[in-house]
Amino acid sequence: MEFKRLKEWKDKLHVCIRCGYCYEHCHIFKITNWESDTPRGKLILLYALLHEEIEPTDYMANKIFECFNCGRCDASCSAKVPVTDIFTDVRADFIDGGFDVKGTLSHINEDLCSKCGICVSICKYEARTLDKEQNKIIIDKVKCRSCGGCEAACPSGAAYIEEGYMVSEKELLEQVQCYLGGK
Amino acid sequence: MGLVGIERLKGILGDENVKTDLADLYVYGSDASVHEALPWVVVRPHTIEDVQNIMRYANPRLIPVVARGAGSGMSGQAVPSKGGIVMDLKRMNKILEINLEDTYVRVEPGVVDDDLNRALKSHNVFYPPTPASSRIATIGGEIANNASGVRSVKYGAVRDSILGMKVVMANGDLINLGAKTRVEATGYQLDRLMVGSEGTLGIIVEATLKFVPIPKYRCMGIAKFNKLEDAGNAISEIMSSGINLSMLELMDNVAIKAVNQAQNLGLPDVEAILMFEADGMVKEGVDIEVKKMMESCKKHKGFGIELSYDAKERTRIFSGRKKLFPALSQFKEYYSCTSLADDMAVPYSKMAETAQKIHEIAKRNNVIMTAYGHCGSGCMHTKILMDTRKKSQWEDAKRAVFEIYEYVRSIGGTTSAEHGIGISKAPAFKREKSDSLNLMRAVKKAFDPNNILNPGKLMDAPDDWVTATSLRYRLDEKDMK
Numbered sequence: 001m002e003f004k005r006l007k008e009w010k011d012k013l014h015v016c017i018r019c020g021y022c023y024e025h026c027h028i029f030k031i032t033n034w035e036s037d038t039p040r041g042k043l044i045l046l047y048a049l050l051h052e053e054i055e056p057t058d059y060m061a062n063k064i065f066e067c068f069n070c071g072r073c074d075a076s077c078s079a080k081v082p083v084t085d086i087f088t089d090v091r092a093d094f095i096d097g098g099f100d101v102k103g104t105l106s107h108i109n110e111d112l113c114s115k116c117g118i119c120v121s122i123c124k125y126e127a128r129t130l131d132k133e134q135n136k137i138i139i140d141k142v143k144c145r146s147c148g149g150c151e152a153a154c155p156s157g158a159a160y161i162e163e164g165y166m167v168s169e170k171e172l173l174e175q176v177q178c179y180l181g182g183k
Numbered sequence: 184m185g186l187v188g189i190e191r192l193k194g195i196l197g198d199e200n201v202k203t204d205l206a207d208l209y210v211y212g213s214d215a216s217v218h219e220a221l222p223w224v225v226v227r228p229h230t231i232e233d234v235q236n237i238m239r240y241a242n243p244r245l246i247p248v249v250a251r252g253a254g255s256g257m258s259g260q261a262v263p264s265k266g267g268i269v270m271d272l273k274r275m276n277k278i279l280e281i282n283l284e285d286t287y288v289r290v291e292p293g294v295v296d297d298d299l300n301r302a303l304k305s306h307n308v309f310y311p312p313t314p315a316s317s318r319i320a321t322i323g324g325e326i327a328n329n330a331s332g333v334r335s336v337k338y339g340a341v342r343d344s345i346l347g348m349k350v351v352m353a354n355g356d357l358i359n360l361g362a363k364t365r366v367e368a369t370g371y372q373l374d375r376l377m378v379g380s381e382g383t384l385g386i387i388v389e390a391t392l393k394f395v396p397i398p399k400y401r402c403m404g405i406a407k408f409n410k411l412e413d414a415g416n417a418i419s420e421i422m423s424s425g426i427n428l429s430m431l432e433l434m435d436n437v438a439i440k441a442v443n444q445a446q447n448l449g450l451p452d453v454e455a456i457l458m459f460e461a462d463g464m465v466k467e468g469v470d471i472e473v474k475k476m477m478e479s480c481k482k483h484k485g486f487g488i489e490l491s492y493d494a495k496e497r498t499r500i501f502s503g504r505k506k507l508f509p510a511l512s513q514f515k516e517y518y519s520c521t522s523l524a525d526d527m528a529v530p531y532s533k534m535a536e537t538a539q540k541i542h543e544i545a546k547r548n549n550v551i552m553t554a555y556g557h558c559g560s561g562c563m564h565t566k567i568l569m570d571t572r573k574k575s576q577w578e579d580a581k582r583a584v585f586e587i588y589e590y591v592r593s594i595g596g597t598t599s600a601e602h603g604i605g606i607s608k609a610p611a612f613k614r615e616k617s618d619s620l621n622l623m624r625a626v627k628k629a630f631d632p633n634n635i636l637n638p639g640k641l642m643d644a645p646d647d648w649v650t651a652t653s654l655r656y657r658l659d660e661k662d663m664k
Binding site: 011014015033035038041044053054057059063076078079 | 512
């Protein structure tokens with residue numbers, strides 16, 4: 001598989017000093033606590049991919065799609081590596097390479113979806129479109145920023161964010177209840 | 184280590200705490216140094232018993248075990264150069280006890296420095312070593328490297344804040360070292376021996392640390408010097424005059440230019456800047472320290488002195504120093520900022536001369552180097568900026584590193600002030616400590632007879648740091664031919 005877009009970032013990947021400051025505020029790292037889920041860890045993987053030292057796998061592709069694009073890693077990078085821009089481009093490479101990923105992306109439950117298009121109009125990243133021919137909502141996995149706006153707006157509960165990262169509506173409610181002493 | 188071994192580790196820790204995917208191994212094979220090497224497996228203990236069980240499994244099978252905190256070390260301490268198990272201790276991150284009456288705090292090794300200080304702040308006390316990486320650095324890693332930071336001039340390094348610790352030995356035994364009291368003369372100070380041992384003697388699984396009151400007043404200042412030599416003379420006088428500063432930082436002209444270029448801070452184009460801070464519970468006391476400091480700077484032709492007690496203004500004054508590391512990383516296109524020969528300590532009287540020598544050596548060897556650091560504690564930081572894609576630059580860097588350490592040793596300095604030895608600094612360390620290496624090896628053998636704890640580091644590291652492990656930078660193929 002060719003990482004066309006990743007190759008454009010070769011020099012930026014080279015100047016990463018691997019200090020680790022990028023993972024101080026990383027939400028994914030806070031959840032899993034594994035270094036391979038940190039921005040630094042992902043940049044190390046991309047460096048290895050770029051130099052063809054490891055083969056791309058579903059496991060790796062999913063890691064690159066596990067990100068809420070908060071940008072804290074960009075802000076805290078010692079070497080000013082544009083971390084989230086690199087991840088966005090590599091996601092496109094993975095999609096071109098035919099990888100089917102879940103990551104932290106938003107999804108749609110076809111059984112519940114009424115194709116009202118509300119999620120399309122509220123998505124500020126233009127990640128959702130209504131395909132009238134197929135009569136279904138199409139999600140652009142590269143554009144989706146996992147903000148959860150679609151999940152909050154969907155009147156029929158069809159749009160949802162991948163669970164397990166403590167940000168889905170259900171998980172947030174559980175946390176609030178826990179904080180208020182309900183559970 | 185085969186599948187059976189992995190299953191045993193999963194049996195001890197649970198499937199979710201053992202990683203064997205190549206992607207994970209790759210990530211855990213490097214830190215902030217120039218080195219990398221693949222581990223065989225990554226494990227994550229949650230309790231002291233977990234650590235003991237891992238060691239009981241690894242020791243009789245001679246499997247190397249490398250303890251890992253944040254992986255922010257700059258000398259390759261956490262790089263598993265002999266493979267084996269990387270033990271990620273970040274999940275052992277509980278603050279176990281804050282004892283205000285007896286002024287100590289007990290923590291697990293994975294507690295992050297800044298998190299500890301956030302917890303202590305509500306009690307108006309703080310744990311002072313605080314290296315620049317305190318946002319991610321774990322207490323276990325700080326102890327293992329004897330870290331320190333900008334305020335070490337007044338509050339000392341990590342070793343000065345340690346009261347005691349619990350350590351899991353290579354065979355899985357748990358031992359208690361030190362005490363909870365401020366003083367202890369009860370035999371060998373083995374807790375001190377663990378400080379700076381870089382994971383080669385045991386796994387630190389709990390630490391008892393002392394804390395101090397947060398000072399009520401802090402005053403920060405900056406002074407400019409047209410001659411580096413004048414700044415050096417000012418440092419010597421300040422440090423020998425009895426002024427009890429809480430911070431004294433030096434930035435040379437390359438550092439100033441880097442900050443101006445990257446951050447546009449408008450720092451003056453002078454040969455050197457000194458940044459200083461005094462703190463205390465009584466304002467008059469701080470005033471006296473600052474006044475003396477200004478007098479010393481003026482006496483040695485320091486000018487443009489600015490002072491402030493205001494927190495925002497202090498942040499502004501210090502921002503140049505704070506932004507130096509990112510600035511160096513962007514100093515020249517295609518150049519990487521490598522942590523080589525990066526933290527020696529030299530006598531106060533030699534600070535200016537050392538800075539000049541660094542520039543001389545850098546020029547002679549076709550690399551860019553800067554001189555900055557916690558000059559109040561004699562710590563001179565440098566970074567080697569070079570095109571890491573070129574093989575010839577690594578040869579240049581190797582020569583520069585050798586020459587710098589030879590010079591540092593000749594003036595009575597030491598190889599590392601606070602970043603530790605690991606792999607990169609081992610050749611210089613071995614030359615500096617040549618008369619005690621056998622004793623160190625005997626100590627290591629007493630603690631770890633099977634040599635499984637972070638093997639291949641310190642006195643057992645190879646004599647050539649460039650070929651000791653794979654370099655984390657890939658060379659440009661054209662240049663390799």
